[in-house]
Amino acid sequence: MRNDPHIVDGVRLQKVISQAGIASRRHAEVLITSGRVKVDGVVVRQLGIRVDPSVQTIHVDNNQILLESKSLTIALNKPRGVVSTMEDPEGRPCLAEYVEQYNQRLFHVGRLDTDTSGLILLTNDGELSHRLMHPSYEVPKTYVATVHGDVPRGLGRKLARGMTLEDGPVKVQDFRITDHYGEMSIVQLTLHEGRNRIVRRILDSVGFPVIELVRTQFGPVQIGRLHSGVTRRIEGPVLQELYRSVGL
Numbered sequence: 001m002r003n004d005p006h007i008v009d010g011v012r013l014q015k016v017i018s019q020a021g022i023a024s025r026r027h028a029e030v031l032i033t034s035g036r037v038k039v040d041g042v043v044v045r046q047l048g049i050r051v052d053p054s055v056q057t058i059h060v061d062n063n064q065i066l067l068e069s070k071s072l073t074i075a076l077n078k079p080r081g082v083v084s085t086m087e088d089p090e091g092r093p094c095l096a097e098y099v100e101q102y103n104q105r106l107f108h109v110g111r112l113d114t115d116t117s118g119l120i121l122l123t124n125d126g127e128l129s130h131r132l133m134h135p136s137y138e139v140p141k142t143y144v145a146t147v148h149g150d151v152p153r154g155l156g157r158k159l160a161r162g163m164t165l166e167d168g169p170v171k172v173q174d175f176r177i178t179d180h181y182g183e184m185s186i187v188q189l190t191l192h193e194g195r196n197r198i199v200r201r202i203l204d205s206v207g208f209p210v211i212e213l214v215r216t217q218f219g220p221v222q223i224g225r226l227h228s229g230v231t232r233r234i235e236g237p238v239l240q241e242l243y244r245s246v247g248l
Contacts, residue, residue, distance in 0.1 A: 010051050010052045013049045013050070013051050017065060032049075038058070038062075071124070071128075072102060073123040074232070074233060075120075075226060075233075076095065076230075076231045078116075078117055078119075079117055080114075082095065083114055084108060084120060092114075098231060099122055108129075109121040109128075113197050118216060118223060119223040120215070131248065132242075137245070137246045139218070139219045139246065140219065141190065141193075143189055143190075145211075145214075146185075148211060150185060151177050155206060159206070160173075160175065173191050174189065185208070188216075219245045
């Protein structure tokens with residue numbers, strides 16, 4: 001922390017904590033006086049201190065707080081037919097067309113195959129992107145699939161035990177049947193994997209080829225009511241939880 005922590009042109013520390021979505025200003029004051037806040041690695045208990053969050057690092061309960069002005073993470077409901085790249089040499093529609101308004105260099109977090117729609121994250125934080133994609137952090141991803149056939153109740157137990165595909169073993173963390181009509185079923189499954197077309201390959205291997213596939217959740221980020229082709233900025237507690245999920 002700077003030799004003189006009182007920055008005349010800075011922002012009150014409790015306001016910074018509140019703006020980050022951690023707590024109300026009143027509760028932020030309690031966090032400070034309880035010794036749960038650090039500025040540049042030093043515990044701060046004094047109310048009224050001013051800080052410059054653009055150059056100083058602030059932790060609450062040893063978790064770094066993030067202000068939206070510094071960290072930009074976007075949720076996009078990717079339409080079917082869009083390529084999960086920022087540029088496509090073949091001229092096909094790609095992710096960059098949906099985030100032009102942000103005027104920032106963004107990294108897409110993994111990919112959804114062209115025929116799959118749903119939630120994909122983009123961020124200006126290269127380290128966050130790398131960790132979210134790295135298998136060691138086991139960030140869960142949830143999908144809803146419409147498949148051919150009447151899915152038996154016992155399939156979830158089989159998928160939880162694991163199976164081996166051509167590129168290695170895989171397990172499904174959670175599986176449930178949500179609907180069935182005619183010759184089709186709708187299932188929801190959660191897994192930590194991010195390999196190419198992994199959900200389609202899992203379901204095809206057990207005899208239920210996918211008709212339609214949508215990703216509905218990535219870590220703590222849910223697609224919610226986000227319409228196809230529309231973006232939403234990830235902010236506040238959800239952004240904090242996204243960083244915590246990969247140790248940042």
